[in-house]
Amino acid sequence: MGIQMILNAKAVYGVPVKIYTQDVDEESLIQLRKMAQLQFVHSHIAVMPDVHVGKGATVGSVVPTKNAIIPATVGVDIGCGMNALRLSLKAAQLPDNLSALRNAIERKVPVGFEMHKQIKAKASTLSPLDKQLQVITRKHPALTRMLRHFNSTWQKQLGTLGGGNHFIELCVDENQDVWIMLHSGSRGLGNVIGTYFIERAKKEAQHRFGHVPDKDLSYFAEGSTSFDDYVEAVAWAQHYAYENRREMMRLVLEAIRPLLPSFQMTKEAINCHHNYVQKETHFGEEVYVTRKGAIRAGLGEYGIIPGSMGAQSFIVRGKGNPESFCSCSHGAGRKMSRSKAKQVFSQQDLIAQTNGIECRKDKSVVDEIPAAYKDIQHVMANQQDLIEVVHTLKQVLCVKG
Structure with missing residues (x-):
């Protein structure tokens, strides 16, 4: 299926909203109509089939903007995303009782509000992060006061899961191959960076492109100091989130090796964001694409779409659909609040x-x-124009924060 709903903006200025499902709650429609009124949105807004109402902006939205970025559209879990790795193990090689494996992972990877007692990441990972972070905090020292034990906390949280919908799973695919799959983001410091710049955008209330219909859609205009500083800070948080998932994967492998037959990692490894912003070219224009609860699905690009903790998940390959700005859903999507x-x-x-x-x-x-959560099978059926399924995974073990 392709686009199933189109909202045509009724304001003096507006762009269409193209939605890949008919299962959309009214609050999300209100959020999307407001966003469509912004004069710096390019072409249209694309909305993925896992759409649901979000804080500040709609989850499942793909928003291309020219000369401006909306921090609340990126959100506070900057760089949140997925990592998946196929092992050279078959399902039959897993023990009948997986509790020892789950306990080993939970001992190795702190979950919820917990962090490592000592810094676990290598200096080669930490050093470039620390160097760039010092540049950011010199310009915005208030960030250091928003996170307790600032310097030690962000370093000790590298390689930790967090809470909410973040998870670590062992899965089995259609060939009975074993996968490790995990979901996490930029942890406490990413939240601080997101919160700080969202509030800064509201206070500055830049009006270069006209009045905004909602404070949550406050933006930074390209050319302003705040725009440059936000781009720098959000890039740091996205890098941190990527490294956080890499470090967690390393720790999970360390945890399970002693309990399983000898195995190798295959070449099938994916690490992708689904809450982020980056510069791309669409419909002949260079734009900032914000994906809030969506992954990039460019032609031939691999991605991960997880279901709930009781449903199937999918390794997918993008079709590069231009109407979705080369995007697809980031998961099943919630159908009710926590x-x-x-x-x-x-x-x-x-x-x-x-x-x-x-x-x-x-x-x-x-x-x-x-x-x-929504039915992942229905979500996948609604985005056949956007991706093709490469592997179908079913979890046998799940670690939650």
């Missing part, structure tokens, strides 16, 4: 819906119950 999920579902529901999966099944993760 608070509502906790009201509607019980611990027993969680146990039933994660039957056969080695994972936490306590009350504190009920908000991540599979039924709180």
Whole structure:
């Protein structure tokens, strides 16, 4: 299926919103209509089939802008994304009971609010990050006051999972090959950078391109000092998120090796963002493309689309569809809020819906119950014009924050 809904802006100025599903909540439609009124949006806004309302901007939106960036559209989990790696193991080589593997991973990789007691990342990883961060904090010293024990915290959080919908999984594909798949972002400092610049944009209230219909859509105009500083800071956070996933993958491999037959990593390895901004060329113009809950799916590019903790996930290859700005969904997408999920579902529901999966099944993760998410099969059916499936994965083990 292709585009299923088009919102035509009714304001004095506006661009169309092209949506790859009919399953869109009213709050998201309101957010999208407001965003479509911005004069610096290029061509149209593309909305992926996992769309749902988000803080500041709609999750699943792909927003190309000329000469401006909206920090709230990138969000606070800057660089959040996926990492997947296929191993030379078959499902039959996994132990019948996976609890020891899960415990080993949880001992190696801190989850939730936890961090490493000592810095784990190598100096070759930390040094360039630290050097660039010092440039940023010299210009914006307030950042250092927004994170407790600033310098040690960001370094000790490198290689940690975080909470919410972040996860580490062992999966098995259609060929019975074993994969490691994980989902995380730029941790506490990414959140601080996002929050700081979102509030700065609201305070500065730049109006070079006219009034904005919502404070959450406050932007930085290209050529301003704040624009340059934000581009620099967001690039740092995206780099940090990428390295965080790499470090976690290294630690997961260390954790599971002693408990499994000898294995090698294959060449199939993917590390991709789904909350980020970068400069690209679309419809003949160089623009800043912000993907909030969407991954790049350029022609031949590989990506990862996870389902919920009880559903299938997919390794995909992009078709380079220009109408989606070479993008596709970043997952299944929530169909109810975390608070509502906790009201509607019980611990027993969680146990039933994660039957056969080695994972936490306590009350504190009920908000991540599979039924709180959209049907991943329906989401995938709605984006056949955007990607092709290369591998279908099913988790057998899941670590949650």
